Amino acid sequence: ALPDVPSEHPAASYLLHVNGVDRPVSDAWIGESLLYVLRERLGLAGAKDGCSQGECGACNVQVDGRLVASCLVPAATAAGSEVRTVEGLAADGEPSDVQRALSACGAVQCGFCIPGMAMTVHDLLEGNHAPTELETRQALCGNLCRCSGYRGVLDAVADVVAAREANAEAAATAAPDEARIPHQAEPGAGGVQQGPHPHEGEVL
Ligand code: FES
Ligand code: FES
Incomplete structure (x- = not known):
């Protein structure tokens, strides 16, 4: 039998969280860019492929609130992060x-x-x-x-x-009042005990 040679194109399955929705990705080559996965696997064609090398910004998306060139980000590394695209x-x-x-x-x-x-x-x-x-x-x-x-x-x-x-x-x-006056809690709402302590009088 032939020895088990590791694949040159290992595949991975992972979950992307895109614009607030879980989007599973199955058996994708581990090196696929986030741009490729968004466009070709998830059908989100908003981000554009202008250069594939981080020069043009047409593919920009946010990952966990940070702007990135999605052509340079391996999609699998964005699993578990919040991805926001122009569709969002x-x-x-x-x-x-x-x-x-x-x-x-x-x-x-x-x-x-x-x-x-x-x-x-x-x-x-x-x-x-x-x-x-x-x-x-x-x-x-x-x-x-x-x-x-x-x-x-x-x-x-x-x-x-x-x-x-x-x-x-x-x-x-x-709403000038709301803007100026800090919120004040109702009397008794701030954790100050109004009535007797629940354990008052108990013999411990
Ligand atoms: S496609 Fe040009 S920066 Fe990503
Ligand atoms: S490249 Fe045509 S509008 Fe910017």
């Missing part, structure tokens, strides 16, 4: 504010880079609610666009920041 940005079937602003500002030309751009902008605004234009440019420096010249993306980020600030201000004006 919409809420109730509506595109996110970032996606709408990208469209409104003319950033979407051929559109190939936009899923990655949208992920980068969401990631930026999660960590920095009011980035300067320089900070936005730095955040976008890993996202290549061959059509729009980036002006529309910068405008979109500025618009989203302004709209979110206006919404926050409107919410604070609508």
